[in-house]
Amino acid sequence: MSGRPSPDLAITETRVYRGANVWSYDRAIHLVVDLGSLEEFPTSTLPGFTDHLMTMLPGLREHSCSRGRRGGFVERLHEGTWLGHVAEHCALALQQVVGHDVRRGKTRAVKGTTGVYNVIYGYDDEQVGLAAGRLAVRLVNHLVEADPEFDWEAELESFIRRAQRTAFGPSTQAILDEAMSRDIPWIRLNQYSLVQLGQGVHAKRIRATMTSETSAIAVDIASDKDLTTRLLGAAGLPVPKQESVRTADQAARVAVRIGFPVVVKPLDGNHGRGVCLNLEDEAEVREAFETAKGESKRGVVVVESFVTGKDYRCLIIDGRVAAIAERVPASVTGDGISTVEQLVDTANADPRRGVGHEKVLTRIKVDAAAEALVADQGFEMTAVPPEGQVVKLALTGNMSTGGISIDRTLEAHPENAEIAEEAARMIGLDIAGIDFICPDITEPVRETGGAICEVNAAPGFRMHTHPTIGDPQFIAKPVVDMLFPPGTPSRIPIVAVTGTNGKTTTSRMISHIFKGMGHKVGMTSTDGVVIDERLLIRADASGPRSARMVLQNPRVDLAVFEVARGGILREGLGYERNDVAVVLNVAPDHLGLRGIDTVEQLADVKAVLVEAVPRDGHAVLNADDPLVRAMRRRCSGQVVWISMDEPGSETRDMIDAHCRRGGKALVLNPSERGEMIVVKHGPREMQLAWTHLLPSTFAGRARMNVQNALAAAAAAFATGAPLHDIRQGLRTFSTNYYLSPGRLNEVEVNGVNVVVDYCHNAPGMKMLGDFVDRTGDSMESSHALARPSRIGVIATAGDRRDEDMRELGVIAARHFDVVVVREDNQLRGKERGYVADLVTDGVRSAMEDGARCKQVEVVLDEIEAVRHAMSRANAGDLLVLCVDKHAAVMSELENWSPQAQAGSGVTDESSPGADPDYYTADA
Numbered sequence: 004m005s006g007r008p009s010p011d012l013a014i015t016e017t018r019v020y021r022g023a024n025v026w027s028y029d030r031a032i033h034l035v036v037d038l039g040s041l042e043e044f045p046t047s048t049l050p051g052f053t054d055h056l057m058t059m060l061p062g063l064r065e066h067s068c069s070r071g072r073r074g075g076f077v078e079r080l081h082e083g084t085w086l087g088h089v090a091e092h093c094a095l096a097l098q099q100v101v102g103h104d105v106r107r108g109k110t111r112a113v114k115g116t117t118g119v120y121n122v123i124y125g126y127d128d129e130q131v132g133l134a135a136g137r138l139a140v141r142l143v144n145h146l147v148e149a150d151p152e153f154d155w156e157a158e159l160e161s162f163i164r165r166a167q168r169t170a171f172g173p174s175t176q177a178i179l180d181e182a183m184s185r186d187i188p189w190i191r192l193n194q195y196s197l198v199q200l201g202q203g204v205h206a207k208r209i210r211a212t213m214t215s216e217t218s219a220i221a222v223d224i225a226s227d228k229d230l231t232t233r234l235l236g237a238a239g240l241p242v243p244k245q246e247s248v249r250t251a252d253q254a255a256r257v258a259v260r261i262g263f264p265v266v267v268k269p270l271d272g273n274h275g276r277g278v279c280l281n282l283e284d285e286a287e288v289r290e291a292f293e294t295a296k297g298e299s300k301r302g303v304v305v306v307e308s309f310v311t312g313k314d315y316r317c318l319i320i321d322g323r324v325a326a327i328a329e330r331v332p333a334s335v336t337g338d339g340i341s342t343v344e345q346l347v348d349t350a351n352a353d354p355r356r357g358v359g360h361e362k363v364l365t366r367i368k369v370d371a372a373a374e375a376l377v378a379d380q381g382f383e384m385t386a387v388p389p390e391g392q393v394v395k396l397a398l399t400g401n402m403s404t405g406g407i408s409i410d411r412t413l414e415a416h417p418e419n420a421e422i423a424e425e426a427a428r429m430i431g432l433d434i435a436g437i438d439f440i441c442p443d444i445t446e447p448v449r450e451t452g453g454a455i456c457e458v459n460a461a462p463g464f465r466m467h468t469h470p471t472i473g474d475p476q477f478i479a480k481p482v483v484d485m486l487f488p489p490g491t492p493s494r495i496p497i498v499a500v501t502g503t504n505g506k507t508t509t510s511r512m513i514s515h516i517f518k519g520m521g522h523k524v525g526m527t528s529t530d531g532v533v534i535d536e537r538l539l540i541r542a543d544a545s546g547p548r549s550a551r552m553v554l555q556n557p558r559v560d561l562a563v564f565e566v567a568r569g570g571i572l573r574e575g576l577g578y579e580r581n582d583v584a585v586v587l588n589v590a591p592d593h594l595g596l597r598g599i600d601t602v603e604q605l606a607d608v609k610a611v612l613v614e615a616v617p618r619d620g621h622a623v624l625n626a627d628d629p630l631v632r633a634m635r636r637r638c639s640g641q642v643v644w645i646s647m648d649e650p651g652s653e654t655r656d657m658i659d660a661h662c663r664r665g666g667k668a669l670v671l672n673p674s675e676r677g678e679m680i681v682v683k684h685g686p687r688e689m690q691l692a693w694t695h696l697l698p699s700t701f702a703g704r705a706r707m708n709v710q711n712a713l714a715a716a717a718a719a720f721a722t723g724a725p726l727h728d729i730r731q732g733l734r735t736f737s738t739n740y741y742l743s744p745g746r747l748n749e750v751e752v753n754g755v756n757v758v759v760d761y762c763h764n765a766p767g768m769k770m771l772g773d774f775v776d777r778t779g780d781s782m783e784s785s786h787a788l789a790r791p792s793r794i795g796v797i798a799t800a801g802d803r804r805d806e807d808m809r810e811l812g813v814i815a816a817r818h819f820d821v822v823v824v825r826e827d828n829q830l831r832g833k834e835r836g837y838v839a840d841l842v843t844d845g846v847r848s849a850m851e852d853g854a855r856c857k858q859v860e861v862v863l864d865e866i867e868a869v870r871h872a873m874s875r876a877n878a879g880d881l882l883v884l885c886v887d888k889h890a891a892v893m894s895e896l897e898n899w900s901p902q903a904q905a906g907s908g909v910t911d912e913s914s915p916g917a918d919p920d921y922y923t924a925d926a
Contacts, residue, residue, distance in 0.1 A: 006040065006043075008040060008041055008043075008044040008048075008049060008147050008148065009039070009040050009041070009147070009148060010041075010143075010144030010145070010147045010148045010150070011037070011038060011039025011040050011041050011144075012036060012037075012038055012039070012041055012086055012087070012090065012140050012143050012144050012147075013036065013037050013039065013140070014034050014035070014036055014136070014137070014140055015035045015036065015037050015119070016033075016034070016035035017032070017033070017034055017035075017133065017136075018032070018033040018573065018574070019032055019033075019129055019132075019133070019574065020032070020033060020574055020575030021129075021547055021551075021574050021575055021576075021577050022547060022574070022575040022576035022577045022578050022579060022615075023575055023576045023579070023580070023611050023614060023615040024571065024574075024575035024576070024611060025571065025572065025607060025608055025611055026109065026121070026123045027107060027109075027123060027125070028614060028615070029107065029125060029579075030125065030126065030575065031107065031123050031124060031125050031126065031575075032094075032123070032124055032125075032126050032129075032132045032133060032136055033121060033122070033123050034090070034121075034122040034123075034136050034140075035113065035119065035120070035121060035122075036087045036090060036119070036120050036122050036140065037118060037119050038085065038086055038087060038118040038119070038120070039118060041085075041086050041118075041147065042085070042117060042118030044086075044147075045083035045084055045085055045086075046079075046080045046081075046083055046084055046085075046086070046089060047080075047081065047082060047083030048083065049146075049147065052080075052146050052147070053077070053080040053081060055146050056080070056089070056093075056142075056146055057077070059142065059146075059155055060093060060096045060097070060100075060142075062096045062099050062100065063076055063077065063092060063093075063096050064077055066092055066095070066096070068092070076092055085110075085120070086143050086147070087110050087120035087122050088110040088120075088122075089143055090110075090122055090136070090139045090140050090143050091108045091109070091110045091122045091123070091124050091139075092108065093135075093138075093139035093142055093143065094108070094122075094124050094132070094135040094136045094138075094139040095108050095124050095125070095135075097135040097138055097139060097159075097162060098126065098127065098131060098132060098135050100159070100162075100163065101131065101162070101163055101166035101167070101170070102170075103126070103127040103128065103131065103166075104127070105124070105125040105126055105127055105132075106125070107124065107125035108122075108123060108124035108125065109123050109124075110122050110123070111123075113598070122136070124136070128166070128169050128170065130165070130169050131165065131166045131169060131170075134162055134165055134166075135162070138158060138162055141153065141158070142155070142158075169194060171196060171198075172196060172211060172463075172465075173463070173464060173465040173468060173469065174211050174212045174463055174464040174465065174468075175196045175198060175209065175210075175211055175212075177464050177468050177478070177479040178198075178200075178209055178212075178479045178482050178483065179198065180479065181477075181479035181480055181482070181483045182200050182483055182487075185483065185487070185493075186493075187200055187201060187483070187487060187493040187494075188200075188201065188202055188493065188494060188554075188578075188579055189201075190551060190554065190555060192208070192555075195210075196209075196210050196211045197209075197210045198210070199555060200483075200486060200487070200493065201486075201487065201493035201494070202493065202494050202495045202554045202559075202562075203495040203525065203553070203554060203556060203557065203558070203559035203560055203561075203562065204495065204523065204557060204558065204559060204560040205487075205491075205492050205493050205494065205495060206554075206555070206557055207486040207487070209482075209486075210461075211461050211463075212434050212461045212462055212463070212464060212482070213434070213460065213461045214433060214434065214482070214485070214486060215486075216433045216485065216486065217432065217433050217434065217460065217461075218431045218432070218433075220431065221430050221431035221432045221460065222432075222460040222461075224430050224431065225430050225432060225435070225458045225459060225460040226270075226271045226460070227270060227271065228245075228247075228268065228269075228270050228271070228305045228457065229245065229246070229247040229270060229303075229305055231430060231457070231458050232245050232307070234429050234430065235426055235429055235430075235455055235458070238425065238426075238429050240422055240425060240426055240429070240455060241422070241448055241449060241453060241454045241455060242454050242455050242456075243266075243307045243308040243309075243310050243454045243456060244261045244307060244308045245261070245305050245306060245307030245308070246261070246305070246306055246307075247270055247303050247304070247305055247306075248292075248303070248304050248305075248306055249302060249303060249304070250292075251288075251289040251292040251293070254267060254288050254289065254291075254292040254304060254306050255285040255288050255289055257306040258282065258285065258288045258306050259285070261306065261307070261308050262308065263282070263283050263284065263309075264281045264282055264283050264308075264309040265282050265288065265306055265307060265308060265309050266278065266279065266280050266281075266282070266305075266306070266307050266308070266309050266456070267279045267282060267288060267291040267292055267294075267295050267304060267305070267306055268295050268304070268305050268307075269295045269296070269298040269299035269303070269304060269305070270299050270301055270303035270304060270305050271299055271300050271301055271303070272295070272298045272299060273459070275397075275399035275401035275404055276298045277294055277295040277296075277297060277298030277299065278295070278399050279291035279294055279295060280309060280399065281309050282309070288306070292304055294372075307456070310440040310441075310452075310453055310454045310456060311440070311442075312440045312441045312442045312443075312451075312452070312453050313329055313440070313441065313442065313443070313444070314329065314330040314331075314332075314399070314438070314439075314440060315327060315328070315329050315330070315411065315415075315438070315439040315440075315441065315444050316328050316330055316408075316436050316437070316438055316439075316462070316466060317415070317419075317420070317423035317436070317437040317438075317439060318434075318435075318436055318437075318462060318464075318467055318478060319423055319424055319426075319427035319432070319434070319435045319436075319437060320433070320434050320478065320481040320482055320485065321433055321434075321481055321482075321484070321485040322424060322427065322428060323424065323481065324412075324415070324420045324423055324424060325467075325476065325478045325481050326410070326412045326467035326476035326478050327410075327411045327412045327414075327415045327420075327423075327444060328408040328409065328410055328411060328412075328466045328467055328470060328473075329408065329409040329410075329411050329444070330399075330401065330406050330407075330408055330466065331406055331407045331408070331409065331471075332395055332396070332397045332399060332404070332406050333367045333368075333373075333395070333396040333397040333404055333405030333406050333407075334393050334394060334395045334396055334397075335347055335349075335350055335367075335388075335393075335394050335396065336388075336391065336392065336393050336394075337387070337388030337389050337390055337391060337392040337393075337394065338390055339387065339388075339389055339390035340387065341387065342384065342385050342386060342387050343377055343382055343383070343384045343385070343386060343387075343388060343394055344369075344384045344385060346388075346394070347367050347369055347396065350367055351366045351367055355471075356405075364405070364407065364469075364471065365404070365405050366405060367396055367397075367404075367405035368404065368405060369384070369396065372397075373396045373397060376395055376396060376397070377394060377395075377396065380394055380395065382394055407471035407472070408466035408467075408470045408471050408472075408473075409470060409471065409472040409473050410467070410470040410472065410473025410474055410475070410476065411444050411445075411473070412467075412474075412476055414444065414445050415444045415445065416444065416445055416446055416447050416448075418447045418448070418449070419439065419441075419444055419447065419448050422448065422455070423437040423439070423455075426455055426458055427458070430458050432458070432460055433485060434460075434461070434462065434482065435458055435459065435460065435462065436458070436459035436462025436463075437455055437457075437458055437459075438455065438456050438457040438458070438459065439453060439454075439455060439456070440453050440454060440456050441453025441454075464478055464479070495554070495559060495560055495561055495562055496561050496562070496582045496583070496722055497562045497564065497578065497580070497581040497582050497583070498513055498561075498562070498563045498564070498581065498582065498583040498585065498718050498722060499563075499564045499566050499576070499581040499583070499584050499585065499612045499615070500513070500563070500564065500565050500566065500585040500587070500714075500718070501565075501566045501567070501568075501584075501585070501586055501587070501609045501612050502585075502586055502587030502588045502589065502609065502625075502631075503587075503588050503589055503590040503592045503605075503764070503766055503767075504587070504588060504590070504707065504764070504766055504767040504770065505587045505588065505707055505710065505711045505714070506528070506529075506545070506565045506566075506567070506587065507528045507529055507530065507565055507743075507745075507746060507761070508699070508707075508708060508711045508738075508743060508746045508747075509585060509587060509711040509714050509715050509718075510526055510527075510528050510563050510564070510565045511526070511528070511736070511742065511743050511746075512699070512711060512712060512715035512732070512733070512736050513563050513585075513715045513718050513719060514526045514533070514563045515732050515735070515736045515742065516715065516716075516719045516724060516728065516729055516731075516732030516733070516736075517561050517563075517719065517722075517724065517732075518535075518536060518732075519728060519731055519732045519735065520724060520728045520732075522560055522561045523535045523558045523559055523560050523561070524536075524559070524560075524561050524562070524563060525553035525554075525556055525558075525559035525561070525562045525563070526553070526562070526563045526564070526565075527544045527545060527546075527549040527550055527552075527553060527563075527564050527565055528544060528545060528565040529543045529544070529545050529565065529567070529761075530543075530544070530744060530745065531544050532544045532549050532552055532553065534553070534556055534558060534559060535558060535559075540552075543567075545564075545565045545566060545567035545569075545570055546567065546569065546570030546573065546574065546577070547570050547573075547574040547575060547576055547577020547578070548574070548577060549564075549577075550562070550564050550566075550576070550577040550578055551577050551578065554578060561722075564581070566612055568592075568593055568599070568605065568608050568609065569593070569596075569597075571608050571609075571611050572597045572599070572608060573597075575611075576611060576612070576615055579615075580615045580616065580617050580620070581612060581615050581616060581620070582616070582617070582619075582620045582621070582722065583616070583620060583621050583622070583623060583718050583721045583722055584612035584613050584615065584616050584620070584621075584622045584623065584638075585612075585622075585623040585714050585717070585718050586609055586610070586612065586613060586622070586623070586624055586625065586631045586634060587625055587628075587631075587710065587711070587714055588625055588628045588631060588766070589602060589605055589606045589609055589628060589630040589631055590602065590764075590765075590766035591605075591765070591766070591807060592605070592764045592765075592766065592803070592807065593605070593802065593803065594803075594804055594807070595804050596802060602630065603630070606630040606631070606633070606634070609634075610634045610637050613634045613637045613638050614637050614638075614639075616638050616639055616640040617639060617640060618639050618640055619640060620639075620640035620641075621640050621641050621642070621643050621667075621721035621722075622634070622635070622638040622640060622641070622642050622643070623643045623645060623714055623717040623718050623721060624638075624642055624643070624644060624645070625645055625646070625710070625714070626644040626645065626646040626648075626654050626657065626658055626668075627646050627647055627648055627654055641666070641667065641721075642661070642666065642667075643666075643667040643668060643669070643717045643720070643721050644657075644658045644661060644666070644667075644668040644669075644670075645668065645669045645670070645710070645713040645714055645717050646658055646668070646669075646670050646671070646713075647670075647671050647706070647709065647710055647713070648670075649671075649673060650670075650672065650673075655670065658670060658683070662683045662684070662685060662686070663685075663686070665685045666683075666684075666685070667682075667683065667684050667685075667717075667720070667721070668682075668683045668717075669681070669682055669683070669691070669713050669716055669717045669720070670683060670713075671694065671709070671713070676693070677693050677694060677695045677696075677703065678693065678694040678695070678703060678709070679691070679692070679693055679694075680692050680693075680694060680712065680713060680716060680733075682716070682720060682726065689726060691716060691726060691729065691730055691733075692712075692730050692733055692734065694709050694712070696734070697709075697712055697733050697734060697736075698734070698735075698736065698737035698738070699711070699712060699733075699736050699737055699738050699743070699747075700712065701738075701747070701749075701774070701778065704774055704777035704778055704781070705738075705747060705774045706770065706773055706774065706777075707767075707770040707771070707773075707774065708738070708747065712733055715732075715733070716729050716733060719732070740759075740889075740893055744889055744890070744893075745759060745760070745761045745886065745889030746760060746761055747759075747760050747774075748760070748889070748893070750893075750896055752873065752896050752899050753878065753899070754877075754878025754879060755873065755876045755877070755878060755879075755880050755882050756778075756782070756879075756880065756881050756882065757873075757882045757883075757884065757896060758778075758881070758882070758883045758884070759884045759886055759889055759892060759893065759896075760883065760884070760885055760886070761885070761886065761887075761889065762797075762885045763798065763799050763800060763885065763887075764799060764803065764807065764811065765807055765810040765811045765813075765814055768797070768811055768814040768815055768818075769814055771818075771883065771885075772814055772815070772817060772818035775793055775795070775818045775819065775881065775883060776818055778881060779791065779793050779881055782879070782881060791877075791879045791880050791881055792820045792821065792876070792877070792880045792881070793818065793819045793820045793821075793855075793880070793881045793883070794819060794820065794821045794822075794823065794872050794875070794876055794880060794881070794882045794883070795815055795818070795819035795821070795822050795823065795882075795883045795885070796823045796824075796825055796868050796869060796872050796882075796883070796884045796885060796886075797811065797812070797815050797822060797823070797824060797825070797842065797885045798824065798825045798826055798827055798838070798839075798842070798865075798885060798887065799811050799838060799842060800827060800829075800831055800838075801826075801827070801829075801830045801831035801832055801833035801837070801838050802831040802832065805841055808838055808841035808842050808845065809841050809842070809844055809845035809848070810845060811842055811845060812824070812841070812842040812843060812844065812845025812846035812847075812848075812849065812859075813845040813846070813848060813849040813854075814849075815842075815845075815846060815856070816845070816846045816849035816850055816854040816855065816856035816859070817849060817854045817855055817856075818855060819855065819856055819883070820855060820856060820857055820858075821856065821857070821858050821859075821860070821872075821875070822846050822856050822858075822859045822860070823859075823860050823861070823862055823868050823871060823872050824839045824842045824843050824846070824859065824860070824861045824862075824868075825839070825861075825862055825863055825864065825865050825867075825868035826838050826839050826863045826864075826865075827865070827887045828865070828887070828888075835863065836863065839861050839863055843859055843861055846859040847859060865886060865887060865888060865891070865892065866891060866892070866895055869884055869886075869892055869895055869896070870895070872884070873896075873899055
């Protein structure tokens with residue numbers, strides 16, 4: 004150790020995981036931090052660091068860390084731990100300060116580096132979690148070396164206010180807490196309080212206490228206080244006399260006619276804003292009119308008779324009284340020593356009071372109206388009220404103006420409860436706040452006097468869930484009961500598919516099976532988002548955002564997600580769990596990106612899907628792949644094995660033992676007639692289909708689709724599909740362009756057998772090459788006079804390793820007579836021609852070793868490469884096009900004719916100087 008510590012802790016990379024990920028089963032924030040010189044200074048070498056940190060964030064004393072007991076983290080600080088670990092705990096503690104119960108976190112060194120760490124911690128609100136991480140790093144640096152511009156109190160207050168801006172209100176949070184306790188998933192749809200509960204076809208929406216069951220007409224009626232009163236009065240319910248007015252003169256005349264005292268309030272107001280009570284003369288009415296009009300969107304004001312008594316809020320949910328609270332206006336009680344102003348300050352110092360809906364009580368606001376009300380009671384703000392004297396600071400009992408609530412749910416007279424329920428029914432609200440003014444809610448209002456003065460849509464829950472006096476009422480329960488009655492599902496089945504190759508075709512097969520059963524399937528893949536066989540978005544949609552889009556669609560009753568490595572590393576799964584996880588294979592691809600350098604690490608990424616399987620779910624695993632087979636240890640649910648190995652092999656012996664224990668598997672049983680897909684469940688064996696009779700397998704020659712069919716059938720079987728529906732789905736699924744665009748699409752163009760496929764990596768080329776050999780051999784056996792040529796147009800993405808690009812060329816050279824190398828339009832950071840050169844090098848090296856290929860040509864543009872390959876192909880030849888933009892290629896093939904392409908400038912006689920995007924390389 005040398006020198007002195009400097010505040011070098013810095014965030015170099017930030018990721019937000021919105022679902023299960025490689026670090027955590029739940030959503031998390033991932034910071035990559037560089038300690039710089041602080042790598043040499045653990046906390047035990049920094050005098051006063053721990054004490055100062057505990058002063059600033061005392062909640063850290065509760066952190067157990069790896070010790071598993073309270074104070075464990077403090078012990079680690081004294082013993083010495085690195086500052087990246089400290090930043091993790093500070094980020095958690097800061098979120099706990101604002102009421103977010105997050106405790107998950109870990110810090111791990113980045114392999115192969117010094118002083119660089121992965122810091123991972125949970126979050127409730129994404130923006131709050133990110134802000135907590137940034138502030139945690141700044142705090143640690145400040146403790147290392149004091150920053151004169153760093154004001155901890157100001158920084159903490161700013162952080163708290165930011166959290167309050169994005170936090171759900173108490174009503175929304177109460178409903179979400181109840182939903183989560185029932186395992187009902189939710190998605191926040193905007194930065195405010197619009198939330199979806201449930202998934203797909205089962206989804207319901209809430210915004211505060213308005214729900215997807217709330218009638219828009221009922222809300223309009225409740226917003227029109229004049230209409231509300233007339234409807235309630237027509238139903239024989241007790242209401243005050245009232246009229247709507249538009250001018251101060253009209254207000255004064257109506258007040259005289261109704262009789263003083265009166266109330267003046269906006270026609271369409273809320274939260275008690277603009278309400279003026281107990282007005283005794285015309286002058287007060289005229290003044291109050293202007294106040295009420297300022298809060299009315301329509302400029303209409305209601306004048307009604309003033310009903311004396313206490314203020315009660317009756318909360319009606321789904322036609323039944325859920326809670327009743329007495330609302331007491333904001334006030335202070337004199338102590339004979341303090342002024343009114345000091346009494347207000349003392350009341351606002353109550354830790355239960357905060358700004359807005361931040362806490363269970365709102366701070367008392369002293370404005371001009373409050374000062375005028377105090378003056379009406381004979382006091383000034385600087386006066387000292389006598390001991391025991393109650394001084395009102397508001398006339399209405401709204402919590403939002405600083406009032407308090409007293410729970411009266413069990414005390415209310417049954418007749419009053421019936422009146423409130425009838426009022427909600429008359430207006431048509433599923434959730435309603437009925438405001439009663441009466442002397443005593445325990446006595447029948449028809450006998451004691453009183454009236455319903457207002458009906459509120461979207462009533463706040465805070466006065467009921469957190470009453471100042473009395474027991475809290477668990478009113479979120481009837482709300483969730485109304486939206487999701489007991490026994491009603493809230494989730495749709497989710498089937499997630501991953502693997503190095505075959506994901507898209509398998510996903511399409513699964514979707515096709517369930518579509519045939521009548522399901523409205525939402526599918527994501529590298530081609531886009533498909534809802535009920537309609538392509539909504541044409542893009543690479545194998546990431547978490549596309550998955551959330553499907554789960555939000557109200558038509559979808561089953562989801563099939565293709566899940567790619569990149570999406571998992573970037574954002575996690577984007578959903579909580581999948582009922583069925585399908586892992587097809589793991590092979591070297593996309594290595595060297597985002598810290599994934601080995602195939603074993605790649606397997607860990609894809610195993611996230613298996614870890615997201617619940618106890619009642621299934622993981623469909625390819626037993627023929629050792630890396631996939633090892634994932635069984637990560638599955639909480641049941642494993643369904645698939646295998647193409649023959650009976651008697653080690654793999655089949657393992658599967659047989661699995662099934663003897665009651666397990667499930669799908670295997671191939673060969674016979675003289677062909678291969679039969681067999682479903683094994685415990686001791687039972689059920690024949691499903693002959694592989695050579697499935698259109699997608701090309702009479703069994705496309706071995707990759709035999710494997711894909713096994714996986715699709717296993718996923719459908721695990722989801723509960725009957726065997727006859729699975730069989731019908733496999734029999735009717737083909738690789739024609741309309742069912743499986745860009746995946747083994749076979750067309751004939753001028754006698755040339757053309758296959759269009761998406762193959763883009765070496766492992767995929769091995770499987771495609773096997774198909775080419777089987778198909779080519781079959782074609783040669785039927786052409787006695789001439790040997791058909793096999794021509795391949797190949798390419799790979801620019802974000803592969805150099806050795807992977809060369810390997811693609813090597814494998815292609817073993818199966819094609821002529822190889823045409825092209826490039827994608829998106830080069831992914833590489834220069835034009837760089838990828839093609841590496842692939843060509845691979846082809847050349849294989850040619851030198853005696854591979855089948857005799858000629859390699861480079862035509863960089865995809866369409867030009869297709870035209871060139873078609874121009875040199877003869878009738879009876881097999882042409883395989885590995886494409887990126889399959890729609891453009893298929894359009895080119897549909898319009899193909901030698902005459903139309905004449906003059907394209909690309910022929911096999913072209914020289915390197917004729918076209919910079921074309922050259923040949925003979926053996």
